[in-house]
């Protein structure tokens with residue numbers, strides 16, 4: 001059983017940088033006065049620096065088409081479309097001539113995880129440079145082959161032509177069927193913005209046709225001849241050991257199903273999927289669940305008690321020589337929240353006696369392979385992991401675990417394809433959640449409406465326990481005959497993501513307290529930024545009222561970054577003069593994601609009825625994510641980010657007792673349904689000549705405070721604890 | 732086990748099966764129609780929806796024995812014989828009304844059922860028709876627009 005305890009990092013502003021500096025590489029502190037990212041001409045972008053060989057990124061096919069490789073997986077963020085756009089752009093090809101191969105340890109470069117809004121910056125930029133370099137090389141080789149000078153040659157649609165003579169040669173012929181194996185070198189000559197044909201336009205996602213036609217597309221849809229279906233029962237309470245099955249338990253048990261006890265796992269295997277489900281349900285129903293009262297309710301208090309001393313109290317900053325400040329204080333809380341993929345995790349595996357092949361929706365095929373290798377004591381070279389699209393998960397969920405289950409069973413059933421899908425209850429109660437967090441803020445406001453000081457105490461569990469060379473990052477490994485528990489704590493700094501306000505603040509102190517709860521936790525869309533921005537933007541709202549200022553003007557006054565100001569001004573123009581009924585309110589919030597990524601301001605129009613029921617009617621986002629490859633794709637993700645965050649904010653909270661998680665299906669952990677989904681609007685600001693900033697998660701952090709600030713405008717009630725649920729209107 | 736005949740997307744299929752097996756498993760594993768998805772098996776999410784006659788139903792809850800001789804349509808059966816898209820499918824593509832797409836088939840089936848009985852639905856009627864369909868990616872706003880577009884295109 002996991003003990004609850006805490007690890008404290010306490011520091012003033014300077015120390016904070018230094019201490020986290022040992023924990024963190026490049027924590028974006030002080031970034032508020034940084035004008036933005038500078039294009040690094042001296043360094044290859046993203047993953048290219050680690051994989052500089054051209055053939056790692058693209059291949060020229062016999063018919064002059066181009067095959068591009070990306071180590072990122074398609075998560076519904078549209079990365080394969082963006083990759084096609086940039087490759088076609090730089091190679092002067094038709095977009096239909098470009099195909100993309102995603103995440104496969106047998107074929108694509110190792111690009112780590114697909115996470116943190118990093119796909120465009122990491123992978124698409126790498127492909128862009130690789131394709132531009134390939135263009136240059138192809139023209140040089142064509143010139144040599146044709147005996148002409150390369151300034152007379154034009155590349156278009158996979159064919160190089162000579163201007164005056166009209167001589168032509170296909171790119172495949174230039175290479176004699178070989179590939180470009182040279183290392184990419186700088187400088188590369190990128191297509192300039194005014195010549196773009198595809199980049200920056202709304203190219204449709206190819207996947208849409210398969211999806212609306214209902215064609216097999218997901219890992220859940222894979223099918224192989226003779227494939228066996230499996231369900232794997234594992235402990236349903238914290239620290240439980242599964243009971244042994246007795247012969248009489250087999251009564252009414254489907255005959256075709258084989259049951260195998262493997263450590264603390266019970267596998268049901270058969271060619272007939274429904275029989276497997278039936279057997280699973282039967283055994284599952286025999287395990288009684290202790291009823292021991294709720295324990296999620298007082299977590300916010302328990303969290304802060306894991307203190308060695310009284311360090312959780314924020315005392316007035318030493319050396320603060322300013323007087324006459326107005327203080328705003330608040331203790332904010334965000335519960336555990338689920339990824340809640342609509343399709344429970346699924347994985348397929350096959351072992352031929354030497355090589356293990358795994359099909360998975362893991363967000364990182366290479367790190368997942370290391371974890372499986374450590375779990376099974378099998379050489380990495382003998383494991384191939386193939387990424388297949390899955391149900392939208394927005395972080396590290398159970399996808400890796402289901403595939404690990406399949407891998408374990410594949411070794412027990414050599415020569416067979418094994419398909420494991422989790423049950424809904426397993427997905428709800430067994431996935432790693434986004435950590436609960438508590439944020440205590442104390443901020444001082446000057447009489448002129450500027451923020452003098454900001455102190456925050458933050459309590460958080462880990463924000464990433466993604467698979468890596470530690471076998472215990474896979475749930476499966478912890479339940480094997482020889483259990484391999486997880487050794488580390490994972491990635492803790494996710495809890496301080498956006499903990500520091502992006503505003504100009506005279507003096508800032510952040511204390512981060514790392515607490516370890518019983519719940520399994522890992523990365524969920526925007527990590528701690530969602531909770532931190534909720535606290536910061538609630539306090540900013542409070543202060544704007546004390547300053548007697550318009551909430552947007554107040555924020556603008558405390559910002560110096562022009563791009564940040566621009567998104568707020570645009571939001572102001574959009575919402576100015578809006579007519580509201582008495583039961584409606586408008587709220588605002590702003591966040592620059594990770595304090596160095598995309599800028600996003602959100603407005604919420606909210607209605608609260610006289611029972612305290614909150615309805616989010618409409619949400620607006622203004623987003624500056626730098627250069628945008630596919631505007632409609634980014635708008636789609638931003639709309640989705642706001643709707644998802646609205647659902648978290650209004651109603652989502654993992655519930656549990658001291659024994660087990662009680663959120664076990666969509667009835668006990670509901671999410672927003674269509675009748676309650678707000679209307680959403682997204683405006684992109686696209687400044688010229690700036691690099692892309694990760695944008696897919698940027699709308700998540702500002703959404704909660706936009707909603708709760710709107711609730712405050714209607715009811716005068718400040719929401720400190722999420723989810724909002726029903727607002728108490730007494731008093 | 733019983734000899735069961737069902738009609739799916741205009742074709743008859745006959746096989747030995749337990750009557751109680753949910754239609755979803757028959758469609759996906761026996762007929763290899765993977766458009767309907769397993770999401771919860773509890774009638775809570777709608778990713779398994781198919782049309783039985785003109786009504787959208789949760790195929791995870793419908794025993795195969797209860798739909799013999801009824802006309803079942805899965806998302807794979809919506810395109811015309813000549814391969815033309817159904818107006819709802821067309822509208823979903825035009826609005827790019829999906830992200831991961833796992834819920835999309837069920838959403839489209841709910842929409843088709845709605846438009847068959849009400850070809851000019853109000854916004855609230857569209858939303859209500861989708862009440863049984865969950866989406867985690869937040870595609871609902873686009874889905875609602877797509878259905879509105881399909882209704883207008885169909886007039």
Ligand code: FES
Pocket residue numbers: 768769770771772773774775776777778779780789790791792
């Ligand atoms: S799978 Fe049928 S409603 Fe969820």
Ligand code: FES
Pocket residue numbers: 076342391392829830831832833834835865866867868869870
């Ligand atoms: S588009 Fe992913 S669940 Fe709906």
